[in-house]
Amino acid sequence: MIDPSCLAVVLAAGEGTRMKSDLPKVLHAVGGRPLIDAVLESARAGGASRVAVVIGAGADRVRAHLGKVAPDAQVFEQRERLGTAHAALAAREALATHHGPVLVLFGDTPLVRPATIASLVDRLSAGADIALLGFTTDAPTGYGRLIIQEGRLLAIVEEKDADTATKSIRLCNSGIMAFRPGLLPDLLDAIGNENAKGEYYLTDAVAVGTARGLRAEAVIGKDEDEFVGINDRAQLAAAEAIFQQRMRAEAMAAGVTLVAPETVFFSFDTKLGRDVVVEPNVVFAPGVTVASGATIRAFSHIEGARVGGGAIVGPYSRLRPGADLAENVHVGNFVEIKNARVDQGAKVNHLTYIGDASIGARTNVGAGTITCNYDGFFKHKTVIGADVFVGSNTVMVAPVTVGDNALTAAGSVITADVPGDAMAFGRARQEVKEGMGAAKKAALAARKAASKSGG
Structure with a gap:
C-alpha cells in the first residue's frame, strides 16, 4: 500500500546549459506543459502527498x-552544484520534518508514469529499505549500471x-529512488565524493545502505522510454515524440479514429x-475537449476550446481559447473563433472571424463575416440570436445585438442593434455612372505611360 504521507523530493537545480536557452531547463515543455509540471503531477498521482523541489541558485523563474x-x-535552493546527493541534502528541512517514505525524482524526466512511481513505494511496503527504478536497454552508454545479486541491489556504478x-x-539506473521512513538524511551524510567527477552521487546511498545491512532492491520498469532525461534540444524532441506516440495510441485504443496518426499532435x-x-495535420494545444x-478536418489548430458532439471543424480552422461549439455546429475553412459560444446546429463555414461573441442555434453566418470586438482599448461583445441569417461580408461592430430570426444583407456594416425578425442593411446605395469606367481607365493608362516615358 502507498503511504499517504509520502514525500517527493524533486531535483530541479540543473542549469541546462546544453539547452542553449534563457529559459530554465525544467520550464521547457513536452506535450504543452513544462517538464517540472509533468513530474509533479506524476509524483502526486503516484502517491506523494507532500512535495519539495530543489532549484538552482538564481532560478527565480x-x-x-x-x-x-x-x-x-516547499522550495529549496542548491547554491553549489556538487551532485545529486548534495542536491537532495538541500531539502534537509523537509526531510527532517517528514516521517513517511521519501521519493527522489528528477525535474527533467517527465515521462515516468504514476503507476511506475507507485511501484517503488509498494516495494518498500513489501520489505525493502531502499527501492530504485531500473530499466533494461540495448544502448546503456551513459547510464549507471545496476549490480544485483540474489534479488538484492548491491550498488550502482x-x-x-x-x-x-x-x-x-x-x-x-533511472536515478529515481524511494527510501523507507527516516533513512535518507543519514545516508546522504555518509555519501562521499571519491569518484571520477568528484561529486556526491545519490545512487551511492545503495552501497552505503547495504554496508549497513539495509535491503536495497531494484524495480525494473517495463518501458525504457519512461526514463528519458532531457539535457539538450535533441533529447527534448525525442521526449516529445515519445509523448505524442503515447497519446496517439491511447486515443485510438479509446475509440478515436486518427486518419494519419503520425501527423496529429496532442x-x-x-x-x-x-x-x-x-483528419491529418491537426494540432491540439492545451485545454481541448x-x-x-465530432470530426476535426485536416490542418486545423485548436486551443483552449470545447467541441460538441457531432460537430464538424475545418479544414483549416482555428479555434482559440474560449471557443465553445455546441452539438452539430459546422465551422469551416479559414474560420477563426475566439472566446465565443456557437449554439447547436449553427454554421460558420467560410473565411470568418468570430471573437467575443455568442451565436444562437441554427444561425448561418455567411462568408467573410467579421465581429469587430476590439476598439483599441477594450473588448466588446456581439450577440447574434437563433435562426439568424448573416449575409456574406457582414461586419458586426460590437457591442451589438441581432435578434432571433433576423437577417443582415450582404456587405452590411452593422453598428446598431437589429430587432428579431428584422432585416438590416448597412451599406451605401449603389450608383452607376455610364461611361465613367472607360474614361477612368483611359486616364490611368495615360498617366502610367507618361510615368514610363519620363514625361
Missing part, C-alpha cells in the same frame, strides 16, 4: 512558476567509474470522445 502551479510545494565488464551490463490534457474522427462523434 522556476520559483515563481512553482508558486503558481504548486503553491503547497556510474559510467565514468565502470570497468569493461560493468559497462557490458544492460540493466541501468497536449497533455487533450480529451477526445468515442468515435471522434481526426472534443465530444463523441
Whole structure:
C-alpha cells in the first residue's frame, strides 16, 4: 500500500546549459506543459502527498512558476552544484520534518508514469529499505549500471567509474529512488565524493545502505522510454515524440479514429470522445475537449476550446481559447473563433472571424463575416440570436445585438442593434455612372505611360 504521507523530493537545480536557452531547463515543455509540471503531477498521482523541489541558485523563474502551479510545494535552493546527493541534502528541512517514505525524482524526466512511481513505494511496503527504478536497454552508454545479486541491489556504478565488464551490463539506473521512513538524511551524510567527477552521487546511498545491512532492491520498469532525461534540444524532441506516440495510441485504443496518426499532435490534457474522427495535420494545444462523434478536418489548430458532439471543424480552422461549439455546429475553412459560444446546429463555414461573441442555434453566418470586438482599448461583445441569417461580408461592430430570426444583407456594416425578425442593411446605395469606367481607365493608362516615358 502507498503511504499517504509520502514525500517527493524533486531535483530541479540543473542549469541546462546544453539547452542553449534563457529559459530554465525544467520550464521547457513536452506535450504543452513544462517538464517540472509533468513530474509533479506524476509524483502526486503516484502517491506523494507532500512535495519539495530543489532549484538552482538564481532560478527565480522556476520559483515563481512553482508558486503558481504548486503553491503547497516547499522550495529549496542548491547554491553549489556538487551532485545529486548534495542536491537532495538541500531539502534537509523537509526531510527532517517528514516521517513517511521519501521519493527522489528528477525535474527533467517527465515521462515516468504514476503507476511506475507507485511501484517503488509498494516495494518498500513489501520489505525493502531502499527501492530504485531500473530499466533494461540495448544502448546503456551513459547510464549507471545496476549490480544485483540474489534479488538484492548491491550498488550502482556510474559510467565514468565502470570497468569493461560493468559497462557490458544492460540493466541501468533511472536515478529515481524511494527510501523507507527516516533513512535518507543519514545516508546522504555518509555519501562521499571519491569518484571520477568528484561529486556526491545519490545512487551511492545503495552501497552505503547495504554496508549497513539495509535491503536495497531494484524495480525494473517495463518501458525504457519512461526514463528519458532531457539535457539538450535533441533529447527534448525525442521526449516529445515519445509523448505524442503515447497519446496517439491511447486515443485510438479509446475509440478515436486518427486518419494519419503520425501527423496529429496532442497536449497533455487533450480529451477526445468515442468515435471522434481526426483528419491529418491537426494540432491540439492545451485545454481541448472534443465530444463523441465530432470530426476535426485536416490542418486545423485548436486551443483552449470545447467541441460538441457531432460537430464538424475545418479544414483549416482555428479555434482559440474560449471557443465553445455546441452539438452539430459546422465551422469551416479559414474560420477563426475566439472566446465565443456557437449554439447547436449553427454554421460558420467560410473565411470568418468570430471573437467575443455568442451565436444562437441554427444561425448561418455567411462568408467573410467579421465581429469587430476590439476598439483599441477594450473588448466588446456581439450577440447574434437563433435562426439568424448573416449575409456574406457582414461586419458586426460590437457591442451589438441581432435578434432571433433576423437577417443582415450582404456587405452590411452593422453598428446598431437589429430587432428579431428584422432585416438590416448597412451599406451605401449603389450608383452607376455610364461611361465613367472607360474614361477612368483611359486616364490611368495615360498617366502610367507618361510615368514610363519620363514625361
